[in-house]
Amino acid sequence: MKRLVLLCLTGALASPLAGPILFHEQAQAQRVTPMQTDSFARICSRPTGHSLCDAYLSGLADGATLSKLNSNAAGDSAATAGFCVPVSETTASIRGKVLTWLKAHTDALSHPVGESVFKALHDTYPCEAKP
Numbered sequence: 001m002k003r004l005v006l007l008c009l010t011g012a013l014a015s016p017l018a019g020p021i022l023f024h025e026q027a028q029a030q031r032v033t034p035m036q037t038d039s040f041a042r043i044c045s046r047p048t049g050h051s052l053c054d055a056y057l058s059g060l061a062d063g064a065t066l067s068k069l070n071s072n073a074a075g076d077s078a079a080t081a082g083f084c085v086p087v088s089e090t091t092a093s094i095r096g097k098v099l100t101w102l103k104a105h106t107d108a109l110s111h112p113v114g115e116s117v118f119k120a121l122h123d124t125y126p127c128e129a130k131p
Contacts, residue, residue: 037116038109041102044095054091057098060117061085082118084127097124 044053064082071079085094101120102108108116 032112032114035113036109037102037111037113040113040117041099041109044099050092050095053095056113057094057117058091060114061094061121064118064121081127083121083125085121085125089125094121 040053040056043049061083068079068081098117098120101124102116105116105120108119
């Protein structure tokens, strides 16, 4: 249970406040989890790790979404979302798509998990451009 809470909090803390291009710059200025993506992928690939993986993914997605909403509420109408996961998407589906992305981007496995998962979500769930 303690690990689950830590993963949830880490997901919220790891979500960057700007676009994914600035992630490295922000990671140097803010605390991010030291877990590497390869460890996270191993956890997510095992049925016994699904609940931990899903908690992390939900925490990161919630953190990114709430960060955008907070920026908008604070008057930053130009704040953009890093990714847009449809409400209908299940956590199991998100997990599967993130794992698929990680398998296709093995170079990301040596990076911090927050950076890689954010990029996976960004690439997998792009936000529709407004006309």
